[in-house]
Amino acid sequence: MKEVCLYTDGACRGNPGRGGWGAILVYGRYEKELSGGEPVTTNNRMELLAAINGLRALKEPCIVKLYSDSKYLVDAFTQGWVYSWKKSGWKRGKDELKNPDLWAELYDLVATHRVEFIWVKGHAGHEYNERCDALATAFADSFPDTALSDV
Numbered sequence: 509m510k511e512v513c514l515y516t517d518g519a520c521r522g523n524p525g526r527g528g529w530g531a532i533l534v535y536g537r538y539e540k541e542l543s544g545g546e547p548v549t550t551n552n553r554m555e556l557l558a559a560i561n562g563l564r565a566l567k568e569p570c571i572v573k574l575y576s577d578s579k580y581l582v583d584a585f586t587q588g589w590v591y592s593w594k595k596s597g598w599k600r601g602k603d604e605l606k607n608p609d610l611w612a613e614l615y616d617l618v619a620t621h622r623v624e625f626i627w628v629k630g631h632a633g634h635e636y637n638e639r640c641d642a643l644a645t646a647f648a649d650s651f652p653d654t655a656l657s658d659v
Contacts, residue, residue, distance in 0.1 A: 509622065510535060511571045514562040517630070517640035518554025518578065519648050526651040527554040530643025531562035532636055540565065541639075545647035554644060555581050556610040563617040572623045577630030577637055585625045590615055 513534040520527040528545035542561055545554065555578040563572070576582055584590045593600060594615055598608035605611060628634050630641070 509569060509571050512566065512573075513636075514559070514572050514574045515636035515640050516555070516558035516562055516574065516576045516578075516581075517637060517644050518551055518556070518558050519641060519644035520549060520551040520554055521648050524548055524550050526648045526653075527551065528644040528647025528650075529554040529558035529561065530640035530647070531558045531565075532640055532643075533562060533565060534636070541643060543643040543647045545644070545651065547651040550606075552578075552580060553607055553610065554648075556607060556614060558640070558644070560610060560614050560617060563614070563621060563623070566621065570621050572621045573626055574623050575626045575628050575634075575636065577628050579627060582625045582627040584611075585618065585623070 515532045516530070518527065518529045526545070526547055527549035528543060531542045533540040542565060544557065544561060555576065559574060559576065559581060590611060593605050593611060598605045598611060628637050630637060
């Protein structure tokens with residue numbers, strides 16, 4: 509299996525607000541940057557979409573080291589929360605889990621690959637985290653400030 513590093517970040521201008529996500533895939537000397545966003549979203553949705561879109565871009569099952577500054581994303585897998593959420597029908601205790609559609613898709617993508625989730629401190633000078641943040645914030649800033657007033 510190929511070994512790939514995936515760096516991800518999400519950004520939101522307000523929560524909810526204009527959002528963007530960025531991902532960088534690194535395989536040997538090759539790098540691929542990805543980004544996207546939504547005019548009205550949340551930070552957690554953008555963090556999840558960064559990971560989802562990075563994994564979606566892989567053309568075959570890989571060994572993936574996924575780096576994120578989102579403790580929520582990383583802990584969901586490293587602490588095993590996501591497995592409990594799936595077992596309970598994407599609920600968090602008695603409450604509905606936010607973004608169950610994204611958690612379900614990410615769960616399936618993680619099952620396709622061998623993914624190790626690694627937390628990195630955000631805004632601490634980590635080269636790829638900073639680049640992902642720049643991709644995410646640029647996409648968030650591409651939406652007009654009036655996005656929320658249209659809701």
